[in-house]
Amino acid sequence: MEPTTTAYGTWSGGRFMHFGETLSEARFIECIQTAYESGIRTFVTSDVYGNGKADELLGNALTGIDRSTYSLVGMIGHDFYEGQRLGSRGYPRFTDPVLRGPEQYAAFTQMAAAKELERCGTDHFDLLMLHNPDEIGYTNETLWQALKNLKDQGLTKQLGIAPGPANGFSLDIVDCYERFGELIDWAMLILSPLEPWPTGLILPACEKFGVKVMTRVVDHGGVFHGDVGLPGHEFKAGDHRTYRPDGWVQHGMEKAERMRPITEKYGLSLLQFASIWNLSQPAVESVVPTFIQEAGNPARPIEDKIRDLATLPDIRLTPEEVETVRSIGDNTGCMHLKGASKRHTTNERPDEWPMRDDLLELAARYGLGSDW
Numbered sequence: 001m002e003p004t005t006t007a008y009g010t011w012s013g014g015r016f017m018h019f020g021e022t023l024s025e026a027r028f029i030e031c032i033q034t035a036y037e038s039g040i041r042t043f044v045t046s047d048v049y050g051n052g053k054a055d056e057l058l059g060n061a062l063t064g065i066d067r068s069t070y071s072l073v074g075m076i077g078h079d080f081y082e083g084q085r086l087g088s089r090g091y092p093r094f095t096d097p098v099l100r101g102p103e104q105y106a107a108f109t110q111m112a113a114a115k116e117l118e119r120c121g122t123d124h125f126d127l128l129m130l131h132n133p134d135e136i137g138y139t140n141e142t143l144w145q146a147l148k149n150l151k152d153q154g155l156t157k158q159l160g161i162a163p164g165p166a167n168g169f170s171l172d173i174v175d176c177y178e179r180f181g182e183l184i185d186w187a188m189l190i191l192s193p194l195e196p197w198p199t200g201l202i203l204p205a206c207e208k209f210g211v212k213v214m215t216r217v218v219d220h221g222g223v224f225h226g227d228v229g230l231p232g233h234e235f236k237a238g239d240h241r242t243y244r245p246d247g248w249v250q251h252g253m254e255k256a257e258r259m260r261p262i263t264e265k266y267g268l269s270l271l272q273f274a275s276i277w278n279l280s281q282p283a284v285e286s287v288v289p290t291f292i293q294e295a296g297n298p299a300r301p302i303e304d305k306i307r308d309l310a311t312l313p314d315i316r317l318t319p320e321e322v323e324t325v326r327s328i329g330d331n332t333g334c335m336h337l338k339g340a341s342k343r344h345t346t347n348e349r350p351d352e353w354p355m356r357d358d359l360l361e362l363a364a365r366y367g368l369g370s371d372w
Helices: 025-038 049-061 102-120 135-139 141-152 170-183 199-208 248-258 260-265 270-279 302-310 319-329 357-365
Strands: 007-009 042-044 071-076 127-131 159-162 186-190 212-216 284-288 339-341 352-354
Touching (some): 007 025, 025 049, 025 302, 042 284, 049 102, 071 102, 102 141, 127 141, 135 170, 141 159, 141 170, 159 170, 170 357, 186 199, 199 212, 248 260, 260 270, 260 319, 270 284, 270 302
Parallel strands (some): 007 042, 042 071, 159 186, 212 284, 339 352
C-alpha cells in the first residue's frame, strides 16, 4: 500500500523522545488504534526507538488488522545491536568504520530489516528508509545496493531516505538523488509554515527526481496543535523543546496568528492548515506530525489531535497563499544546518562533515547559493 496523505509516527506520545507527558504503554497502543480507527492508514517507525520497543508496540496495536489496509514505513540506520550508546548523541550509525566496513553492510541491513519486521508482526514494509545517515550513507554505492537487495527480496516495496535528527543535509540529499535517484522513492524531511527553510530549497529537486516527500515536524514543536503557550502550559523538565531559544513559542504563535486569515478562509484547524500548506508544495505527498500530550491544565487530549489530522480535508492552497505563508514564516538562516558545511574541517560528529567542492558545484547548478 502506498504511504497515505496522513501518517502516524511512533516517536509520538513521549515514550521514545522527550516531550510532553510520557504515555503509558496501554495509552500508546490506544493512540495508534485511534489513528487507524479515525482513518489514518500509514504508520512510521524506527528500530532505534526504544531499541525495538516502538516496533513491538506498533505491532501489538495493529494485531488482527488486515495488513492490506495500512502502509508500514520502517527505518534502519543506527546500530543498537553492537554499537554502544554515546550519551545524547545516541547510538552510532551502522556505517561507522569502527563497527564495520562496506563488505558487511549487506549482512547488517538484512539482519536489521528482518528483526524490525518480526517486531512489527509482518513480512514486508511498504517503505523502508535509511534513517539519519552519515556522509557514508549518502554516498556509498555498496550501502545502496544492499538496500536494493532488500527490495529485490520482497522485504520492502519501496526505498527512501530520512535525514536527521536535526534540519539540513540539503546538498547531501540532492547529491544522493544524483547518485542513487533511481532507487529512492521517498524522503522524509522537516517542513512547516514556520520552518520552510531549508527544505523548501530542495523540493524542486525532489520533484525532478520523482522522489515523493513525507514531511515531519509539521506541528512545529506543538505550536500548530494550539495548546502550547496557553496560560497554564508548562514544559516538563527534560522536554527537548526547552533547549530552543527563549521566546520561540510566543514568536511562533505571533506568526501563526498572521496566517489566520487563510486558516479561517478554508475553515481549518491550525494543524490542518499547516498540513495543507505542506501538501501544497512540490513533491510533498504525506504529513506526519508529532502528537504530544502536553503537560498542564489547558492541554488537549492527544487523541483529539490525532482525530484532527485524520479529518484533513482534500484541499490545496493557491500559489499566492503558499507564498504569503512562506514569507510570514521565513526562517532563513535561523540555525546552523547539519550535514556538509564550510563550518567544519573534520568529521567530528556523525551528522556534520566538511564541505566538498563537488557539493558546491551541485549547489551552483541547482541555484542553491554558496553560503553553506
